[in-house]
Amino acid sequence: MMLSVHDLRVSFAREHGDPVEVVHGISLDLAKGETLGIVGESGSGKSVLSLATMGLLPRTARATGRILLDGEDILTMSERQLCRVRGRKIGMIFQEPMTALNPSMRVGAQIAEGLRLAQGLSRRDARIEALRLLEMVKIPRAAERIDSFPHEMSGGQRQRIGIAIALALKPELLIADEPTTALDVTVQAEVLDILDELVAELGIALILISHDLGVIARIADRTLVMYRGDEMEQGETEQVLRRPTHAYTRKLLAAMPGRVRASLELSDG
Amino acid sequence: MAEILKVQNLSRHYTLNGSTIRALDDVTLGLDEGRILGVVGESGSGKSTLAKQVMALDTPTSGEVLLDGRSLFALSPRQLRAARRNFQMVFQDPYSSLDPRHDVGRIIAEPLHLDPAAPKGAERRELVGELLEDVGLSASDVTRYPHEFSGGQRQRIAIARALITKPRLLVADEATSALDLTVQKQILELILKLREEHGISVLFITHNIGVVDEICDEVAVMQHGRLVETGPARAVLDAPREDYTRRLLAAEPTLEVIGRRSRRVAAR
Amino acid sequence: MRKLPFSLIAGGMITGGLLAAALLSRVWTPADPTAMNILNRLKAPGEAGLLGADQIGRDVLSIIMAGAWTSLGIAVTATLVGGAIGTLVGVSAAAKGGAFERVSMAVNGVLFSFPPILSAILLGALMGPGALTSITAIGVFMIPVFARVTRGAALQIWSRDFVQAARMAGKGPALITLQHILPNISAQIIVQLAIQTGLAILSEAGLSFLGMGVAPPTPSWGRMLADAQTFISAAPHLVLAPGLAIAAAVLGLNLLGDGLRDLTDPRRRQAS
Numbered sequence: 001m002m003l004s005v006h007d008l009r010v011s012f013a014r015e016h017g018d019p020v021e022v023v024h025g026i027s028l029d030l031a032k033g034e035t036l037g038i039v040g041e042s043g044s045g046k047s048v049l050s051l052a053t054m055g056l057l058p059r060t061a062r063a064t065g066r067i068l069l070d071g072e073d074i075l076t077m078s079e080r081q082l083c084r085v086r087g088r089k090i091g092m093i094f095q096e097p098m099t100a101l102n103p104s105m106r107v108g109a110q111i112a113e114g115l116r117l118a119q120g121l122s123r124r125d126a127r128i129e130a131l132r133l134l135e136m137v138k139i140p141r142a143a144e145r146i147d148s149f150p151h152e153m154s155g156g157q158r159q160r161i162g163i164a165i166a167l168a169l170k171p172e173l174l175i176a177d178e179p180t181t182a183l184d185v186t187v188q189a190e191v192l193d194i195l196d197e198l199v200a201e202l203g204i205a206l207i208l209i210s211h212d213l214g215v216i217a218r219i220a221d222r223t224l225v226m227y228r229g230d231e232m233e234q235g236e237t238e239q240v241l242r243r244p245t246h247a248y249t250r251k252l253l254a255a256m257p258g259r260v261r262a263s264l265e266l267s268d269g
Numbered sequence: 270m271a272e273i274l275k276v277q278n279l280s281r282h283y284t285l286n287g288s289t290i291r292a293l294d295d296v297t298l299g300l301d302e303g304r305i306l307g308v309v310g311e312s313g314s315g316k317s318t319l320a321k322q323v324m325a326l327d328t329p330t331s332g333e334v335l336l337d338g339r340s341l342f343a344l345s346p347r348q349l350r351a352a353r354r355n356f357q358m359v360f361q362d363p364y365s366s367l368d369p370r371h372d373v374g375r376i377i378a379e380p381l382h383l384d385p386a387a388p389k390g391a392e393r394r395e396l397v398g399e400l401l402e403d404v405g406l407s408a409s410d411v412t413r414y415p416h417e418f419s420g421g422q423r424q425r426i427a428i429a430r431a432l433i434t435k436p437r438l439l440v441a442d443e444a445t446s447a448l449d450l451t452v453q454k455q456i457l458e459l460i461l462k463l464r465e466e467h468g469i470s471v472l473f474i475t476h477n478i479g480v481v482d483e484i485c486d487e488v489a490v491m492q493h494g495r496l497v498e499t500g501p502a503r504a505v506l507d508a509p510r511e512d513y514t515r516r517l518l519a520a521e522p523t524l525e526v527i528g529r530r531s532r533r534v535a536a537r
Numbered sequence: 538m539r540k541l542p543f544s545l546i547a548g549g550m551i552t553g554g555l556l557a558a559a560l561l562s563r564v565w566t567p568a569d570p571t572a573m574n575i576l577n578r579l580k581a582p583g584e585a586g587l588l589g590a591d592q593i594g595r596d597v598l599s600i601i602m603a604g605a606w607t608s609l610g611i612a613v614t615a616t617l618v619g620g621a622i623g624t625l626v627g628v629s630a631a632a633k634g635g636a637f638e639r640v641s642m643a644v645n646g647v648l649f650s651f652p653p654i655l656s657a658i659l660l661g662a663l664m665g666p667g668a669l670t671s672i673t674a675i676g677v678f679m680i681p682v683f684a685r686v687t688r689g690a691a692l693q694i695w696s697r698d699f700v701q702a703a704r705m706a707g708k709g710p711a712l713i714t715l716q717h718i719l720p721n722i723s724a725q726i727i728v729q730l731a732i733q734t735g736l737a738i739l740s741e742a743g744l745s746f747l748g749m750g751v752a753p754p755t756p757s758w759g760r761m762l763a764d765a766q767t768f769i770s771a772a773p774h775l776v777l778a779p780g781l782a783i784a785a786a787v788l789g790l791n792l793l794g795d796g797l798r799d800l801t802d803p804r805r806r807q808a809s
Contacts, residue, residue: 041449041450041451041452042420042449155312184311184312184476185311185476185478185517185520185521185522186311186516186517186520188520188522189520189522211449211450212450212522213450213524214521214522214523214524215522217522217523217524218522241524251451252450252451254454255450255451255453255454256450256479256524257477257478257479257480257482257483258479258482258483259478259479259482259506259521259523260479260521260522260523260524261524263523263524264523264524324705326701326704326705349707350707353705353706353707357705358701358702358705360698360701360702361698362698365697365698365699366697366698366699366701366702367699368697368699368703368717368720368721369721370717370720370721376699379702379703379706379708380705380706380707381706382706382707382708383706383707427702430702
């Protein structure tokens with residue numbers, strides 16, 4: 001297994017009183033080229049789980065268990081080791097593309113930055129690679145747009161830049177936390193499809209975190225349903241959606257608008 | 270059925286760096302008493318600008334908003350205050366729409382400022398308590414502060430505030446978008462219950478077609494400040510006449526595509 | 538109880554001590570701060586009184602205590618008056634917007650560009666030196682500081698939806714400012730009051746030093762410093778005592794301001 005999380009527990013220290021545990025023993029395995037959807041509402045612990053996997057937990061947090069990435073435990077790594085892992089082995093895509101990008105830097109330069117720092121590419125080679133990445137995420141007229149600033153692009157294009165940056169160093173694992181939540185619906189589908197195609201093409205493992213079962217259904221092979229820090233159920237996405245075994249999953253499905261639920265039943269036939 | 274709200278050729282233009290932005294461009298629509306009209310569109314469609322005009326929080330460049338047949342923008346300030354009792358608003362972000370320094374009782378009672386004859390003291394507390402129970406909270410919550418509540422509970426408080434003057438029209442601007450799915454469902458059910466019990470009319474602004482389908486009788490689809498299509502919700506969603514509506518419907522997140530991914534994996 | 542920030546405790550203690558000394562000086566000082574005793578002239582600390590005596594034999598500790606009353610009195614009055622006017626300008630600019638906001642902020646910018654010492658010398662020439670001159674000069678300087686801070690803070694609150702809800706309740710700008718804006722920016726105002734009072738003490742000392750402050754024989758730290766210049770080698774305690782008093786006052790109020798800022802920081806509040 002490329003990523004193997006075993007009995008992960010995360011608790012946060014409080015100014016007074018005992019620490020609060022927010023993730024209560026989550027285990028999961030993820031192979032190369034596989035997409036795992038993690039679905040849950042606010043307070044489910046899904047974002048804390050993703051932060052732990054990237055070694056980005058705040059200092060007040062304490063994590064126990066194991067997070068093995070290619071056999072190495074993220075939880076026991078030093079900050080220096082983590083820096084080598086982030087970006088190179090794990091790529092990240094954030095919810096808000098506008099705040100994740102540097103507003104005063106041209107997008108091409110932002111993609112090239114990591115390439116030059118981590119892979120020691122020359123300015124020219126990094127630019128060529130950045131252009132290739134822009135084309136890969138289907139930015140129209142990439143050769144012109146490479147010198148644009150983030151504010152000159154639409155939300156969907158900015159998120160595609162975010163994907164290009166995350167893929168630049170050819171990570172083995174990609175973590176996307178609500179990558180389409182801030183986008184309009186017509187753009188959401190496009191971005192998800194690009195993401196889906198790329199991870200399949202490049203054989204990258206993807207963890208997709210979302211509150212929206214529709215997003216999960218679209219691209220996740222397997223799905224983990226979380227509620228208040230606990231695993232409710234985990235399995236093939238199709239299985240989880242069509243034959244949920246846990247009452248909470250059924251409640252989540254029931255909360256979907258009728259039209260969306262109907263679409264599940266329609267395709268059942 | 271009487272028409273409670275009529276929006277007539279409403280336009281709102283802004284000038285930014287010398288160029289004109291048509292946030293709202295010649296929009297005409299109506300809402301009958303006791304009905305729920307969904308205004309659906311993506312960001313920049315002008316749906317929130319429309320809400321602001323209808324609430325008289327902004328003045329249009331041209332056009333009219335008629336409430337019970339009376340033009341909102343022809344009213345004197347005193348008449349407008351009196352009219353405001355009849356329409357109230359629920360905002361998108363329940364973390365921004367409640368003053369953190371005021372307790373729940375004070376927040377909910379705020380619109381009573383519109384009514385000089387509003388009850389005071391114990392009577393007012395009782396009214397607030399009743400409303401809290403109406404929206405599924407407890408009357409003893411009046412002395413608590415917003416930060417003690419979850420997002421869904423805060424939205425219930427905001428709805429209680431909007432109801433205290435017994436308005437006949439409620440404008441909800443993305444009122445469930447910031448909420449968890451299970452909480453959204455509860456709030457939608459609450460709005461339907463209020464319509465049933467009080468015959469309140471609702472202008473429901475949203476980007477979520479699924480929500481429109483859940484609670485709206487009519488729907489108006491907007492894009493780039495213009496009205497694309499209006500009609501009974503069922504008819505428009507089942508058989509859209511306009512291209513844009515069809516695109517919006519096609520992009521709607523659904524659960525039916527799980528098959529597609531599995532097929533693709535299988536084919537590999 | 539959660540842990541209070543260190544700066545709040547330290548600042549509170551220093552400021553509290555100063556305030557106590559100032560209040561005490563109204564009813565009791567070791568000696569009469571204006572009584573001369575030529576025999577004690579330039580005596581070192583311990584030889585005559587705890588902090589020695591000055592060039593005409595007055596008890597230094599007594600002058601320092603009485604000077605604290607003068608300094609704090611002028612600084613607090615100036616900051617409160619200037620702060621109130623500035624806050625009024627700031628929140629009105631935020632509430633009204635448009636031409637009023639542009640004009641008031643432009644006037645503000647002009648005021649801000651005058652160093653308080655310069656405007657005090659100007660005022661002193663017009664009004665003659667005295668407590669009122671100091672208060673006016675320092676207070677005028679406070680107006681733009683508070684106007685700027687409160688306008689920025691108020692604009693942020695104006696963009697919140699609960700203000701729209703208040704408008705839906707038929708409330709006008711004045712009522713909204715009173716009920717929603719001011720309570721939500723009170724923390725920033727209080728922090729600013731503490732820090733600016735510290736700066737005002739410094740300005741007051743500067744004005745007295747230049748002879749534009751309170752007139753003798755009213756005790757004042759700034760004038761003590763000015764008078765002691767000539768004796769700096771013979772009696773260094775005469776410079777040190779008022780110098781340290783001024784430094785302590787400014788430090789104490791700044792720490793207090795920082796501590797209050799930490800205490801009211803929403804990120805801290807949420808953590809508790």
